[in-house]
Amino acid sequence: MEAVRTLLSSLNQLVTTTGLVWWRCLPRLLITAMVGWLGYRIFAQLAAMVVDTSAWWSLLLLSIGFVVRLSAIIIGLRIAGEQLRIGQSVPSALSGPDESSVSHLLSRTLLPFLGIYAVFDVVTDAANDIQVDYYVFSGLTFERPVLSQLNPQGAGVLLIIGVVVGLYVARRLVDWWFDRSGWRPLGLLAALIEGFFLLIVVLSGRQLVVSIMQWVDGRAFRVWLDYPGWGLQQLFGAVGVDISSVLRQLGSLWWDVLWPGVTAMVVEPMLWLALASLVFGSQVMSAADLWRRGRPVVVQGRRAQVRLGDRQRRLALEFQEAFFGDLNDKYLPTFQSLRLVLGVGSTFFAAFILCYGVLTTGEDWLRRGLYALLGGHPAGFWSVAGPPIDLFVEVLAEPLRWVLLATAFHACLALFAQRGGQPEAVADAPVRHSDAPHGQEALP
């Protein structure tokens, strides 16, 4: 009974606060959502128009579109965060003027953002939309598969690897330049390069995995992998059980029914909440944090341990920044954010999942309702009518999602405070007054 009461209380808190904050910030949120949608659509349409010239240009424009969309999400989350005064309750590691800038947040959140989009096929769908828009503009043709240039088999693996490595080096150089000069447009340029880089990795990587799987399927040793299955079949066949049929049905139940629901309704909201916590600046612990706290880098050999002292520290830090900068900037914060939101408690987790699920389903039903209202039409009609429908639905749903995420994150912080301590990640790395960089607020 107590669990139900807690759930209802969390639900009440999430729904009422979300509604209230949404209403108070409505004009700013609507404008942000509209500008974000418009920016993305413009670049997506341009991508469809230039795809005939070069798929690389098309992908570059699409990645700019994604960066615009992410910028809108970050701004929307910050608007809701301001209203909720999250900045005052977060012992933020990102409270320095440079680190809380949109360009820095863009660079920090691009990886999880495109990661979420890649996991839920949004990137692939966007690429498919480009192809459909191209067909609508130029007529249906099967002679020129427009995005085949991004297929390693079509473009050449070496070319794609060269582009990926080149973009990585270019981005690190721009990052370095940005760190030295502090000139904001450079930060944005770095984010754009990174968006392009990640999009190529996502799209080409997918094709590469398919190619590897096809190669494996064509090899003789592939048959060896079937032996355990055949053995099981024989074993269960002896007792009259068709194990392949049972496994097929179980696989179908899991992959066709349960797994899509788990990813869309459980994994997706948690990932978005983790992304929101990155934007609001949960105190994340990176390898550099460990270093600042005075723990020496220990290179462990098989027969001996070599301890690096103060003299080598600078050199080691330079090396770390050059090769593991991304690990510190993106992967660890993402991982820590995920740990943070997963550690908040089961009842709150349930309330958040319910709110997010209802919002997502409502958005889906609204879109379907509008499509059904207009009735069936050919693709040419939908290429004109589709965008306004998307705009209407997105302008309604996206601000609500941003506010829900901000409210949920704020509630997470309140819950951690109620427990009388800090979340695990914070507790492991408490910030003392003497250690706090950039005037960072110390924890009470």
Add this chain to the structure above:
Amino acid sequence: MRRLSHWTIALLACLAMIGLHTFTGEAPTQDVRAVELGKPGRLYDSTVTVNSWTIGQVLYTDEVFVGRSGVLYLAVNVTVATVGPRNSASWQVGGAANGRTFAVEGRLGVPQPGFRITQDVVFELSPSDLAGFTVTFLDRAPIYAFDPQLSVNLGITGPRADEAISTSRYGTVKAVTGSPEVIR
């Protein structure tokens, strides 16, 4: 115990949302419109009218003469008229009853613009699937989109299905291919 109840609540919430997601399903790629028997329905440049239906255990057409026990053939008489400037080659005709779907035997003839064809489309089904049988017509556009689809309920209620089976169960269905006529 207290912790267990909290985790049970979380699990139930997850299951509820997974259930909601499964119930909602994938967004449809066609807009289904119900049309009554005998009334025309529009699909892009064509109209479709389902005129009547007959059943039997033996199927007799220009191409086949076949009889099979345990099943029955349902011939649905349809008039397809191309009233617009183009005729489509990517029609999909199907049937549905008791949650099962049925493929049509053979192909639907679609006439040139300005013509119409009255023909039979034939389904092979179990006698228990006759009641509530629905025929669907979809004219899939070249570029996959949210296309219109017609769903025609043949109006076969349980008693009517029983009556048809008792009178025509062992009859012969003569399915016509039809020839184009000018729309006047």
